[in-house]
Amino acid sequence: MQVITGCHPILIVVLSRRLALSAGVLATAGLIGGSAAQYVVAAPQVVASPAAACSGSANLAANSSVSRTxxxxxxxxxxxxxxxxxxSRGSAAPLILAxxxxxxxxxWFERYTQLSRLPAIVAYPDGLRSSTGPRSWQSAPYANPKADDIAFTRAIIRKISSEACVDRSRIFAVGRSNGGGLVNLLACQLPGQFAGIAMVSGAFYPQSQRGCQHSRAVSRIEFHGTEDRIVPYDGAYKFGSNLPAVPAYLDRWTVRSGCQQPLERKIASNVTRIDWFVCRPLGTMVSHVRIDGGTHRWPGSTRSDWRPSDxxxxxxxxxxxxQLQRPGLIVGS
Incomplete structure (x- = not known):
């Protein structure tokens, strides 16, 4: 593990707090020690924001999923x-768009990801079919030209906020493959909307990079298998467009965010985690989870044949x- 040297004292304080929080949350989630069976997500109680009470729709109940149009x-x-x-309708909860x-x-995404077991409100949008292909998002060359997924995302946030008690400072986005590319686009097109984003096997076509050149930095974590043949780790040319190599994607964001030297460590026999804890503005971080030999699958999927790593x-x-992306941890700019 590399040690960051020559940092401002405030940076050291932020890094120390993050490391302590990280260890605590990992232990709570069952990710430190034990067997693979412990890695199933627990369902802890909602950590409520000390916000004013919200009103909510009687059609939404705890521990349930409903469809909306x-x-x-x-x-x-x-x-x-x-x-x-x-x-509880009286306490603000985080919101994750998946x-x-x-x-x-x-x-399907709700079933195999286990995201609904997290202590947060989770929204699962459906992509739009095109005349020549299956459901997808506007962040790729094969998307339906009528798809305005940026407006769709805004509308979902408004709708859920009107029906449930949402902590507006803790709205996050998660995406897999083409959905990961959309999440990247949303972070660039909706500055200040998301406290953090996560991408699994993200497909970062040029369409997913629109508006990113001058966008505000957003904390992000990306998971990728080195043997992914759908969205190759080392990049590819598909659908008439270039898919960047994952290291190139990470370099782009760590340089843009002015990140300090990363910390690299093994978190499993075939899994390496790389964290850029100290970036600008302070409180921003970039993380990458590399699964050696992993394919185009969701780590920890409820489907055993869909796990690139157990x-x-x-x-x-x-x-x-x-959990690390809390407003109180952003100490400067």
Whole structure:
């Protein structure tokens, strides 16, 4: 493990706090020590924000999922929303928007990711079919030209905030594959909206980079298998567009965010985690989880044949990462 040297004292304090929080949350999630069976996400009580009481719809109940429909620029769009166990309309809860991969459905994504077991409200949007392909998002060359997923995302946040008690300072986004590319686009196009983002096997086509050149830095974590043949770790040319290599994608964001030297460590026999804890503005961080030999799968999936690694659980590590992105940890700019 490399040691960061020559840092300002404030940076050392921030790093120390993050490391302590990280260890505590990992232990709570069952990711430190023990067998692979312990890596299933637990369902702890909601950690409520000390916000004023909210009103909410009687149609939303704790520990349940419901379907919703919206009209977005004349197009009917659908999503699911899950309220966690322990949810109370009197306490603000975090909100996670979770975007499936190309060709998937929201209900499948909810089932295999285990994100609904986290202590947060989780929304699962459905992508839009194109005339020549399956459901997808506007962050790729094969997307339906009618898809305005940025407006769709805004509409979902407004709808859920009107029906449930949402902590507006703790809204996050998660995406897999094409959905990961959309999450990258959303972070660039909706500055200040997300406290953090997470991408699993992210497909970062040029369409997902629009508006990113001058966008505000957002804390992000990316998971990728080195043997991914759908979105190759070392990049590819697909659908008439370039997919960047994952290290190149990370370099782009760590340089743009002025990140200090990373810390690298093994968290499982075939899994390496790299963290850039100290970036600008202070409180921003970039993380990468590399799964050696991993394929285009969700780590910790409820489907055993979909696990690139039995030793890590993406949902648990994403929640750990999001827990670090609290407004109180941003100490400067």
């Amino acid at each position: 919206l009209q977005v620029n004349g197009v009917e769009r659908h999503f699911r929303v899950h309220l966690p166990s322990g949810y 975007f499936h991969g190309r060709g998937e459905k929201a209900i 030793r890590v659980n993406a949902a648990a590590l994403i929640w750990q990462f999001f």
